[in-house]
Amino acid sequence: MLQSSLSPFRSLSPLLWVLFPTLLLAQEESALLKYKFQPGQSLNYLVASQMVATTKVQNAEQDSTNQSSSIKELKIVAVDQQGLATIESSVKRILIKATLPGGGQLDYDSSQTDPVPLPFRMAAESIGKTTSRITLSPDGRIIKAVALQPDGTPVAIPAAGPTPRHDVLPSFPASPVQRGSTWQETFQVEVLGVDNQPRTVQLARKFQVTSISVTPNNQKLVQIGFVVEPAVPHSEPEIISRLTPFLVTGELTFDTSAGAVVAYQSELNREAVDALGPGTLLRMSGKTLEKLVPPQTPPELLKLEE
Numbered sequence: 001m002l003q004s005s006l007s008p009f010r011s012l013s014p015l016l017w018v019l020f021p022t023l024l025l026a027q028e029e030s031a032l033l034k035y036k037f038q039p040g041q042s043l044n045y046l047v048a049s050q051m052v053a054t055t056k057v058q059n060a061e062q063d064s065t066n067q068s069s070s071i072k073e074l075k076i077v078a079v080d081q082q083g084l085a086t087i088e089s090s091v092k093r094i095l096i097k098a099t100l101p102g103g104g105q106l107d108y109d110s111s112q113t114d115p116v117p118l119p120f121r122m123a124a125e126s127i128g129k130t131t132s133r134i135t136l137s138p139d140g141r142i143i144k145a146v147a148l149q150p151d152g153t154p155v156a157i158p159a160a161g162p163t164p165r166h167d168v169l170p171s172f173p174a175s176p177v178q179r180g181s182t183w184q185e186t187f188q189v190e191v192l193g194v195d196n197q198p199r200t201v202q203l204a205r206k207f208q209v210t211s212i213s214v215t216p217n218n219q220k221l222v223q224i225g226f227v228v229e230p231a232v233p234h235s236e237p238e239i240i241s242r243l244t245p246f247l248v249t250g251e252l253t254f255d256t257s258a259g260a261v262v263a264y265q266s267e268l269n270r271e272a273v274d275a276l277g278p279g280t281l282l283r284m285s286g287k288t289l290e291k292l293v294p295p296q297t298p299p300e301l302l303k304l305e306e
Contacts, residue, residue: 029179029212031222033172034138036259037085041076043260044092045168046293050302051245051268051286058279062101069299070094074166083138088130089166095299096120125150132164140171168261168290170205170252177222181209186231191242199239202231203246210251220256241272241282248288264290
């Protein structure tokens with residue numbers, strides 16, 4: 001009986017016998033990356049970042065440090081029959097700690113600080129209010145997006161200008177992915193040019209699946225590395241320097257059972273020569289973490305490395 005049950009495999013060539021375990025492993029490690037949004041669902045992310053900027057003019061150097069932590073809520077207000085989700089974003093609470101050149105320090109906690117320090121007034125006005133409304137497909141394509149002012153009116157953005165987006169809502173391929181699968185998405189940011197006029201710049205975020213694993217409770221987690229680069233190289237030092245904060249590398253984790261990104265991290269470590277004029281240097285380093293958390297989680301600042 002055993003012999004007859006194996007007989008269909010006798011015709012396999014020796015090469016296929018070698019490849020057969022690998023083919024099975026590849027099949028087991030595939031994953032379809034689709035969001036599974038439900039009407040009324042609320043996703044809360046703890047967002048923590050720290051950034052150190054060093055400016056050098058001739059032989060003089062100055063450092064400034066900025067730390068922030070917030071609880072961001074993505075509320076699913078509707079999902080249509082095609083699976084298109086309308087998502088409203090807001091910040092429920094924020095902490096900010098800024099160390100200025102010369103050693104001065106500013107602190108802000110949106111739940112306590114009064115009066116609000118001038119540099120943080122704009123952030124304070126948006127707490128608890130919807131700041132963007134996005135219509136997203138199950139594979140992460142932005143169908144429609146609008147930024148909102150604190151009073152709920154749309155922000156006037158030129159047709160060619162940047163649209164609101166979130167790092168925890170990337171786009172995905174339509175087909176299942178495996179370890180090593182790659183894809184990319186493009187998006188726009190707005191920076192100031194040498195004439196201090198707004199410039200819209202196209203960036204590309206390139207993804208690669210680094211691993212697919214299954215947890216003991218049967219969660220399939222997909223680890224995805226990424227890097228952000230200019231879609232088109234730029235030669236203007238001012239543009240390059242102002243793009244620096246966006247040019248990050250990192251990794252995110254997608255839970256196929258939950259249909260959501262559960263963790264995101266990015267790092268930045270770049271220099272821009274002549275960014276502030278001939279003979280100057282701008283150096284920026286930092287990290288950002290986002291993770292899915294229970295609704296009542298308080299924000300906390302990252303611990304600066306010694």
